[in-house]
Amino acid sequence: MQMPEPDQEVLGRRSEIVDALRAIVPGEGVIADEREMRPYESDGLTAYRTLPMIVVLPETVGQVAEVLKYCHANGVKVVPRGSGTSLSGGALPLADGVLLGLGKFNRILDIDFDNRTVTAQPGVTNLGITTAVQHEGFYYAPDPSSQIACSIGGNVAENSGGVHCLKYGLTTNNILGLEIVTVEGEVMRLGGKHLDSEGYDLMGLLTGSEGLLAVVTEVTVRILKKPASLRALLLGFPTSEQAGACVAAIIGAGIIPGGMEMMDNPAINAAEDFVHAGYPRDAGALLIVELDGPEVEVDTLIDRVREIAEANGSTTLRVSDSEDERNAFWAGRKAAFPAVGRISPDYMCMDGTIPRRQLPEILTRMTKMSEKYGLRVANVFHAGDGNLHPLILFDANQPGELDRAEAFGADILKSCVELGGVLTGEHGVGVEKRDLMPEMFSETDLNQQMRVKCAWDPKGLLNPGKVFPVLHRCAELGRMHVSRGQLPFPDIPRF
């Protein structure tokens, strides 16, 4: 992975920069010792590691603003970091950059049950928000699988999803307000407890911008009342095609389940070996369909889904009759990643999305790729929205296997785009998928996105080297070729 060449001139000023940052963030908030910086050298994508130049852990919005102002004035790059759980390298440090950790921003600032909102500092964990409101029966809907650890600020940066986003949306559909600090150190409030924006939807633009536009220092989310009832069906099918047809039929019948997950045979067996959830080992594909809502509704829809599953040839059909049973259905799915981790020294988790009906095609292609690269693959999907998580199994200690796994992963994502899908459904581009961006976007498309970045960060100091494969200077992107005096398109109808 090629990162921008570290700026020797900036590295030469390191001790001066450390002193200046210590004047802003006193005490232990500035870390310059190599051993103490080591924990920050990577995020959840551990294949890539870089020691940052300096780590700064501010405690106040004022300090964040001053740090950014200083870095902007002195041409120092900044990489923002929440809990460091990104699976795409979004918080991978830069050797000549400041790593700005927001872990100390860990307080809930306001709980407003009447307006159904929570305002939290960015370092509060995703689950921490639900924990703060569950005594009144409320919860925060987006639930990425790292929700115990991942921060709400990081969720905003990545537009995180989760198992329930088909019905309840992604982060972007569940936030109402942000406080942000621009790279120039300007503190701004976008949104609040009200809906929609008075002007451009800058909050929507910021969500999922992977730390390239601004630093989030406060988040207001909407909370929902917990559904009265939750029940799940565990469905086994001989083939993935039949499972896919069942998913299509469920949605075709007008049912949007709270969660709808699929696992292929290798994933079923890995999970079964690990947690003994009672999954059918011989099934070609397993579906977990969870329905949530008022009790009568859930019971009615469970029966409808049961009929649909039978009509689509299910060979295993179990319906949860208790919370314990429902949790048992989920146990294997939730343990799928560690379960695969047990059967292989290393694995790489991919994250493409396809139009759902292309599922058989992508699985066929993956089988061929698996043979070509000599590596195994296990699949878990968010079946309702076509988001795939192929897990490529490899051994990093075997020469060449990491490279083969990366090439295999890239081929899968290219196939996703070819089949009408996208490179990443919820993990972000980061550094991992950066160089694949031209598979999906033309140079013109990418240049426009970079121009938007320039509107926020004209010097390109916030998280450079992520998302965009080629860096351009803003002045160069702003240039416009205008040819005057051309005849206006004689073939366009006018009135």
Next chain:
Amino acid sequence: MPDTFKPDTPEQVRDAVAWAVSEESPLEIVTRATKRTIGRPLQTANTLDLSGLSGIGLYEAEELICQAGPGTTLAEIEAALKAENQRLAFEPMDLGVLLGPGDGRGEGHQSIAGVFACNLAGPRRIKDGAARDHLLGFTAVTGRGEIVKSGGRVVKNVTGYDLSKLVCGSWGTLAALTDLTFKVLPAPETETTLLLHGLDEAAAVRAMSAAMGSAHDVSSAAHLPADITAGGVGGVVTALRVEGIAPSVVARVAALTGEMAAFGVAVTVIEDTASTALWRDLRDARPLAEPRDRPVWKISVAPMVGPRVVAAIRPLVAECAYFYDWAGGLVWLAVPPSADASAGAVRRAVDVVGGHATLIRAAPEVRAVVDSFHPQSGPIAALAKRVKDSFDPKGVLNPGRMTAGA
């Protein structure tokens, strides 16, 4: 002699914009031209009419997506969705009801591009989001005369910046849309509305808050003061909508009726078409449509403070008419005609609590001097201007429509 260019292809749209750039001659961007009386009046030599790029290109009900050209009418799309028992969950309002035929074309004519470019929604906004929550991807011509695409045709996608959010609510000031892909959802089997009769406004927002905070999946909550009638429902009434499969609706209405007993007023129920008629009128702000010379504001605040905003405005503005939607967070307000449409009183009341007020209907001479869109703080306005410049550096697309700068 002003020209209206009506291209048939995205390439022709690009050529028209490129020409406007080279001539430094701004364009008014329209599709079905039903909302052109919103915002600062434009003074452009030429109009770019996108209605020629029309038609549903792809509708896959089982994938929950639809793709259409910008000029496709909402009516055509809604008819296609209805045939598959689906709908646009965000319930886009028809501003033609408020704006009237006048300069535009009245109700029932708006285009899908207009729905998204103006980020419309309806009473279901509080549960299912606005247009911005449903646009999955688009192709457009920027003010640089370049065809760009963003997003995709799948629901789950975080590849690159979410420019779909930016174009929603940009009122044609960033790019001319040439293609849109959006999310569709199943329509519910049935709907029922609970009517609580006679609550004062403070009690009404508490009742709406209790309903929205219940597990009964209430999809809309509105309150009508004494002088407002919608869908044949009048008097002081608080309305709570429940949608879904029939047995679920019956059970939830029963449970909700029990819980609302705590508010100590009479509760009645309207079903199916009567319920639909009420919410359609509220969606379109039909109760404020007449008399047509009254300016109309759309005010968005935190739900619990809606009545406080109205209470701050009423002593300063004689004879205003209003009602609440979005559980109190949306105030539709009609004020007597005046040179500034009471902008000072309205905006001061909103600024105290946080939120925004948009002037949806007013005479051109009012819109020329009053900001139709709520003024932003200096730094945010400056950032918005830089975002505008990143798409449209020469200011050729609807210049000045939203603010003097954008």
